Amino acid sequence: MSGKRAAPRRRRLGRDRTPAAPRPEAPTPVGGPTPEPARPAPRTATPSRRGPATLLAVVLPVATLAAGLLVAPDAPEEAPAAAPAATTLAEQTLVCPPPPASGAAPVVVGREPAGDGGAVSVTGLGGEPVEEDLDVPAGGAVGPVLVPGAPAALSAEGDAAAGLLGGRFGEEAVTGTACEPTAADQWFTGLSAGPERSSVVELVNPAAGDAVADVTLLGPDGPLDVPDVEGVTVPAGERVSLDLGALTPTADDLAARVEVVRGRVAASVLDTATPIGGTEVSEWLPRQSAPATTSLLPGLVGGEGPRTLVVANPGAADTQVEVDVVTPTGAVRPTGVRTLQVPAGGVETVGLSEQLAAQVDQGAGGVLLRSADPVTATLRGEVRGDLTYAVPVDPATTGAALLPAGESRVLLTADPDAGSPSTATVTARDADGEEVASEEVEVVPGGLGEVAVPEGAVAVSVVSDGEVAAAVVVLRGEGNVVLPVRPAVTEALVAQVRPGLP
Amino acid sequence: MADTLEPAASAAPDAETPRGRPSALLGEVSPDAPAPSLAPGRVGVVLVSHDGARWLPTVLDGLASQRLTPWRVVGVDTGSRDDSADLLDASPAVHEVVRLRSDVAYPAAVAAGYDALRAQGLTEQDWVWLLHDDSTPDAAALEQLLLAAGADPGVDLLGPKLREWPSLRRLLELGVTISGTGRRETGLERGEYDQGQHDDLHDVLAVNTAGLLVRSEAWQALGGLDERLPVFGNDLDLGWRAAAAGRRTVVVPAAVVFHAEAAHRGVRRTPLTGRHTHYAERRAALYTLLVNASARSLPFRVLRLALGTLVRMVGFLLVRAPGEALDELAALVAVYRRPGEVRAARRDRAARRDAAGERPDRSGDLLAPAWVPYRHGLDALGDLASAATQQAADVAERRRDERAAEQAARTGTGRRNRNQASAAVLGATDEDDDAAAVAERGPVARFLASPVALAVTALVLVALVGARAAFGPVAGGALAPAPSGAGAWWGLHLAPWHPLGLSGSDVPAPPYVVVMALLATLLLGSATAAVSTVLVLAVPVGLWGAWRFLRVAARLADPGGAPRWLLAAASGAYALLPATSGAWGQGRLGVVVVTALLPWLAHAALGFLDPEPDRRRRAGWRTGLLLSVCAAFVPTTWLFALALVVVVLVVGFVLSPRGMRARSAWGPLLVSVAVAPLLLSPSLVGLLLAGAPEGLLLEAGRPPVAAPGALDLLTGRVGGPDPSGVLSPVLTWLGVVPVVLALLALAVRRTRGAVVTCWAVALVIVAVAAGLAAVRVDLGVAVLPAASSPAVPLLLGAAVTAAVAGAAGASGAARRPGRGGVGLVVGAALALVAVVGAAGFVLGATGQPGDLAADDPVPAYMTQSAERADERGVLVATGGLDEGLSYVVRRGDGTTLGEAEIEVLSEPAAADAAVVTDLLATPTDAAVEALPGVGLAYVVLPAPADGRVAAGLDAVDGLVQAGAEDRATRAWEVTAEPDPAALGTPDGAWTAWVHALLLVVQLVALLVVAVLCGPSRRSTR
Secondary structure, eight states: OOGGGHHHHHHGGGGOSSOOSOOOSSOOOOOOTTTSOOOOOSSOOOSOOHHHHHHHHHHHHHHHHHHHHTOOOOOOEEOOOOOOEEEEOOEEEEEEOOOOTTSOOOEEEEEOSSSOOEEEEEEETTSOEEEEEEEEOTTOEEEEEOOTTSOEEEEEEGGGGTTEEEEEEOSSSSOEEEOEEOOSEEEEEEEEESSSEEEEEEEEOOSSSOEEEEEEEEOSSSBOOOGGGSSEEEOTTOEEEEEHHHHSOEEEEEEEEEEEEESOOEEEEEEEEOOTTSOOEEEEEOOBOOOEEEEEEEOOOOSSSOEEEEEEOOSSSOEEEEEEEEETTEEEOOTTOOOEEEOTTOEEEEEOHHHHHHHHHTTOOEEEEEEEEEEEEEEEEEETTEEEEEOOOOOEEEEEEEOOSSEEEEEEEEOTTOSSOEEEEEEEEOTTSOEEEEEEEEEOBTOEEEEEEOTTOOEEEEEEEEEEEEEEEEEETTEEEEEEEBOOOOEEEEOOEEEOOO | OOOOOOOOOOOOOOSSSOBTBOOOOTTOOOTTSOOOOOOSSOEEEEEEESSOTTTHHHHHHHHHTOSSOOSEEEEEEEOOSSSHHHHHHHOSSOOEEEEEOTTOOHHHHHHHHHHHHHHTTOOTTSEEEEEETTEEEOTTHHHHHHHHHHHOTTEEEEEEEEEETTTSSBEEESSBEEOTTSOEEOSSOTTOBOSSTTOSOEEOSBOOSTTOEEEHHHHHHHTSSOTTOOSSSHHHHHHHHHHHTTOEEEEEEEEEEEEOOTTTTTSSOOTTTTTOHHHHHHHHHHHHHHHHSOTTTHHHHHHHHHHHHHHHHHHHHHTTOHHHHHHHHHHHHHHHHOHHHHHHHHHHHHHHHHHHOSOOOOHHHHSOOTTHHHHHHHHHHHHHHHHHHOOOOOHHHHHHHHHHHHHHHHHOOHHHHHHHHHHHHHHHOHHHHHHHHHTTSOHHHHHHHOHHHHHHHHHHHHHHHHGGGGGSOOBBTTBOOOOSSHHHHHHHHHOSSBOOTTTOBOOOOOTHHHHHHHHHHHTTTOHHHHHHHHHHHHHHHHHHHHHHHHHHHHHHHOTTOOOHHHHHHHHHHHHTHHHHTSHHHHTOHHHHHHHHHHHHHHHHHGGGGOSSHHHHHHHHHHHHHHHHHHHHHOTTHHHHHHHHHHHHHHHHHHHOHHHHHSHHHHHHHHHHHHHHHHHTHHHHHHHHHTTOGGGGGSOSSSSOOOOOOHHHHHHTOOSSSOOOSTTHHHHHTTTHHHHHHHHHHTTOSTTHHHHHHHHHHHHHHHHHHHHHHTOEEEOSSEEEEOOOTTHHHHHHHHHHHHHHHHHHHHHHHTTOTTTSHHHHHHHHHHHHHHHHHHHHHHHTTTOOOOBTTTTOOSOHHHHHHHHHOTTOEEEEEEEETTTEEEEEEEOTTOSOTTHHHHHHHOOOOHHHHHHHHHHHHSOOHHHHHTHHHHTEEEEEEOSSOOHHHHHHHHHSTTEEEEOOSSTTOEEEEESSOOOTTOSOOOSOHHHHHHHHHHHHHHHHHHHHHHHHTSOOOOOOO
16 A cells, blocks of 8 residues: 555655755655645636635536536447338249149139239149240239149249239139248148148248248147157258148147248148038138237138137237227127137137127128237138138238139228228239229228129239238138238349448 | 874785785784885876866875975876966976877877986886876875885886865775776775775776876886877776786775866866767777787677677666767777777787786786676666656655745745744644554554555455456457457557458557557467456556545645545545446446546646656656557547647646746647657558548447446446446446535635636536537448547546545645544545445446357357458348348457457448348349359358348358358358458558558657656766
8 A cells, every 4th residue: 555655755755865956854844734825726826816716616617517418429320220122023933832632723823913924834843844934914814724732833033023923722622722932931820730620731842952941839828849840851842741630639729830941931731620420621721921919800701600719929928819800880899709818829719609690790801809919810710611711911002812713702901000991992803914893992990891803803903092901702602712812022122231330 | 184004014025925916905013014115216207187277286286295205297288278287387396397289198198298207317117107187196195105016016006096076085996997898897886985994905907097106117018008098998908908918006095196087077078088978988998898808708799899888778778868878889889990990909919918928917807707797787777676666755745845945945944944834744644643653563564454455455356356257258348359369469450451341451450459469468468368457457556546646636735635544435436437437347448448547647647747847748758658548548538638738738828928938837748648649650640541530539349339428427427328236226326426526625715726627627528528429420330429438537537636635625724634524524425436336346236248259140160260261251141121231241250359440440342342232132143153252251140030031042052051059040151162362452552661660650659758758867977
């Protein structure tokens, strides 16, 4: 401690070792309290100290604090987020799932009305092209193209890539699904793995390199640990089928999330129900959008039969879900429907048959779910022995779908939180892309709009000024098919790239 | 004054006694010894004078009053401009005066005198006595010399004891010898008083020519003095030649001659000595060594003298005597340039030796021992070290001394008043009495009995525990990991171009890299140890510095100073700023270093108030050097210093124009701010040349770092995240306490001036901080605020100083130092701040740097591959499709300490950036083919990777899936090997030359400033 030398140092002044100017040998003669007022100011010798020092004693702190208020630096900010830019699509590939065992399901290739026509090639599993240079006019559809027993890949390049649509519809069975492009994250809710009804998850890899996908299954109490569905390798141009009834037999409803770890995979789920004493019925469970807090599920079909709502909560916290019914006048809370409690990572199933029966008779066309945390859901209907699935559809301003044979009507709903009603124009076209019918319908927020599609239309497109969620319900015979109407991919998104901080 | 000569018996040497036996002591009493007898022969005196009128009268009186009158006195005057020749003429003691021209050297003058004596009949048995015009013989000198010669007939040269003139009591010489480095060794201490301790007759190598009594036969045989040594060194050369010829030289202490050493001390300047006596003496010494050394040792001596001269030059430069260093070099050059002269002289000596016959060479035993030069070297080092560490009186005491001296001179009060005043002072501080009493105990007992010492030690230990995270490799927040060794930092500093970032960078290394490199080199090359040392020792170093500064500042403010426990509390409150401000937790090395060094800087700056000009100059250099180190870490510190210097100069000129007009008043202030740009010139100029001057507005560390806002300045925080945990509300508002104390200190009238000064400093600091806060540094990748973080330690320092000054003033006014209530309250408040800060530090509530290594998304094998070659870079792209991708290229061992600033300031080449943008936005095969040309071997998308971007990269040829530790991290390897020439070599070699030149300038400036900062030492001349 240097402090304890403080006192002796002063006395040692006279014995300073540096041979500097000779110092007095006497101890430090310091002006003590008596002789003079000890002033510490360094060089000044102003006669009166009271005035300026006191003035400064008041002015300086005030000035310092005032100057301190001027100190307002900006917070450091990195370069802001930039939305991706849109460019023309170079190429596009749609994957059609393999047909059900119960019957043939040919492929139909279509195109959105906007854009040019062009050549599309249809390739079956194993890489043999089934059709090359299939010329598909804008707004029209070409088909059926038979790809028996195998998934199909529809690919187009260049100008022909924009707005490609595809569908696989059963010939005899009332089943149908749209052909979707590969995606990194795909959700399915309402899978089954029981004796009466079971699902098969098909993973198809249309690309030239191997792909790896992770399938996460959610059960009633949380995620299921099924090692066989993790890290599934799908070789190039091949498919892998995951039979849930064999892998994880359970009577509960499940939800599945397919994450592509490497490569490109298109997943599809085929539900097959075998009621006791009835015939086997299959239906594709449509891919749905990512979990959301507000889910619109258009496609509630009429008829007798159980209707089941399956809700999955992939988040980390329990959540509550409110169920409303979408009617032409708005969203209505049906009596007897309570708030659902969905555990974290779990799936909740609730039967809504009685509650919805009355509503359906009054013209309800869909279900609206609102929850605190993002959830996914599916509305399953087993009407007159036929299986239909209505899934959440993201509201959008455009959409297109290919239609199978049958009576079609388009059901449109809008976000209940939207400010004003939306006006949607539904246009039906024939195989050559010629407009067959066009109708405008107003959709109130949370309400339902319905448009009937005339016979002979193979494609329908929706354009609206506000965002609407639409689905097509096709009735043929005793069965229904619900097909979501989604915007076709017309642009490629290009990420904005910038240098970052090390 | 004459030494009493005891009647002694001299042991007459036997005839068989070989010459070489040391002569008997003249002083032994032996009753039956014969009476001493004088040597036979007459004595002729040669007195050479040149401008010696000052001393001649006394010399001539001395000569006249000799007990033994010499036979004949010849005065030789070599062209004196004063009346020396006339004095010689007029003196009755001088028989003859020979007048010569002024360019005649001493040997020739003596030879002329000798010839004059020979002309008058001097025989070979006679004696010649040489005297200088500034050497007065004692009355018994000649008699004693002859007695000694008579007692020992084998002696040929005798010399007296030389005492200093004018003090007449100090010993100058008792014979001389020469050491291996050419130093003239007398064997005496400087200024030794003659107390009879060297009064025995003994053989020596040589005696001074002043008072030399030499046998005429020997003089002729030796050929007199060497003409090639005009003024200095004749005596050593003559003596060495005599010893080599087997002749004996003896010093007779009973004979006393008083010598003024006019030529040596430079008092007498002749055309032959010139103005550089040091040069002439040194040249003479080198010449003497070379011409008299044995042939065997000659090559060794030639080499040794050359190296020794270099070492002596460095020594002279270190003590700031460049003139003498140049003299050394000039002497060496002068002697070595004319080897012919040396050879001719050696031939002469060899010829004389052969002619002299067979006599043993006696010189070997009489030369100085071989260890003497090394002992002198050690003594010099010891002097330097003790001067550097000695606690001289501080500036406050010197100012009071000066003022008291002035006052005493003015009023003529004399000692009595001064004693009264000092007694009053001594009585006023009874703590000094305690301390004096305590000081008599041993150091350990003193330490344990002092509560202040224990408390401060406890605080230091707590701070060391709080810094435990830094005892190993630490990286996180703004602190990048340390490189593998000091060599990496040296490479970074010395290279004009770095393989960093996408296409290499010519932005110079940040200036603190060289400081860290020096520290790491001192710590045996470990960079991790350097970073850990800085972080761990920041608080203790700041504590020590704050103690030193506050002690002096308190004494400047109030003569009673501040009690030690108040100093301890205040120092502790300041020293924990790195922790309580959040800088330590955020890993902001720059702020930590500035906080630790600021009290040392302030203490050096107090030297500007010193009354001595030399100390003010040194204060300027020291302040400049410390400011340079601070500015190396946070360059904006220099702006604060500049503003303060400008304000001080303006205020000084306004308040006392006359006092400031002296150059030693304003010069050191300007020096202190001018040093930093010079010492940091490689980075400064390099940034300007590279087009990135905004780098000077950033602080050390990985961006982004936040700047303190208004509330942060008030509460002593540097911006950034707030503390968390139990103590967080207390810690957030802890910094307000010193500000409040500083406000309250304004109320103390006694020290209002000092407190007002502190507030003025605070105003300047806040104004500069406000100016800096308005500046935004746009780096492209980020927009950062200018680094105004040095304002935080500056403001806290000002607040604490004001509080201590106020407390000292309040205590002084209360006349009960240390026990005044105000001091107690202030001390308690500051101690509380220190304790809470320390508690927060130890508990980790002030933040800990995170763990960068654990968050590293790049797999280890990729880093190892990147370390193998610079072109094997790893492209890391974070973000996604929706918010955009931002990329960074990692080369080598990643971004280590010092590289982040370079990467942030450098822009990649447009072509290379386009390649990367193409790859990430629209991956195509063509885009991947361009990657080897850019120097990339891997592409990594850290978790959570956007599947859409990853899918695009999966689809292209040329990228192969690479393993990553985390499933959510996607990585690819580029199948084509990167091009070794990918990282473009820098074009524009002139920037490399400029950088090399600036490095040399920086090194030279550093050495010069370091020497100029050294402690004051009086020249020994």
